[in-house]
Amino acid sequence: MSEKLYLYPQWVRVWHGLNAILCLVLLLTGLSLQYSDESYIFLLRFDIAVNLHSICGVLLSINYFFFIIGNWIRPNGRYYRVQFKGFLSTVVKQMKYYAFGMFKGEPAPFPITKESKFNPLQKLSYIIIMYLMFPIVTLTGWILMYPDFMRTEVFGSENIHAIQFVDLIHLIVGYIISLFMIIHIYFCTLGKTALSNFKSMINGWHEPH
Ligand code: HEM
Numbered sequence: 001m002s003e004k005l006y007l008y009p010q011w012v013r014v015w016h017g018l019n020a021i022l023c024l025v026l027l028l029t030g031l032s033l034q035y036s037d038e039s040y041i042f043l044l045r046f047d048i049a050v051n052l053h054s055i056c057g058v059l060l061s062i063n064y065f066f067f068i069i070g071n072w073i074r075p076n077g078r079y080y081r082v083q084f085k086g087f088l089s090t091v092v093k094q095m096k097y098y099a100f101g102m103f104k105g106e107p108a109p110f111p112i113t114k115e116s117k118f119n120p121l122q123k124l125s126y127i128i129i130m131y132l133m134f135p136i137v138t139l140t141g142w143i144l145m146y147p148d149f150m151r152t153e154v155f156g157s158e159n160i161h162a163i164q165f166v167d168l169i170h171l172i173v174g175y176i177i178s179l180f181m182i183i184h185i186y187f188c189t190l191g192k193t194a195l196s197n198f199k200s201m202i203n204g205w206h207e208p209h
Helices: 010-034 046-073 075-080 087-099 120-145 162-188 196-203
Strands: none
Touching (some): 010 162, 046 120
């Protein structure tokens, strides 16, 4: 039987916990900003939502900075490196497993090891979210907090101001990250038991199948 593996060091768990809480609050406050209407009882009051969204956005950026530095100077960063040759075919193989193989009881094509804790699809999605979407959402968020920097027009139109364009990008990427979060939580239930991956993110130890 395979041994338990220590895969989630303390700094990753602390970063991840804060990141998850902040993303949830940002989602709730973001929705409250977009659909501000007092008749929607599950949404927050506009002024409260604005302040909370800004505070959590700043905290998320600081926490993100620790993630970048942590992955840069600590061994965890190696799990995010990609060997481009043949990578796409490994992603397709993993997709086929999730679509068919898993339901036929086939073994996972890329079992978790100390050398490689993410399967190719996980690796691809974590890289896209953390190294592409996060810089965009945080940068556009900061610009929206200081809109005076963006008084120019876009595409030569007097009606579309740069700030509206930035806002649209911020919104689209915010939705992509929210969608990722839902899919991510589903995939996290596919461990040894439905809860074992969640326990791993608390105690650091991965339980093999
Ligand atoms: C309530 C919300 C969340 C829950 C319950 C959750 C749960 C988990 C669990 C159980 C793992 C370990 C299994 C694995 O490696 O896939 C994990 C890892 C990870 N999650 Fe989440 N997550 C949440 C939100 C998020 C959000 C919002 C993001 C980013 C936008 C995120 C990014 C990541 C990343 C990058 C890892 C890998 C960390 C590493 O080991 O380097 N998670 N998550």
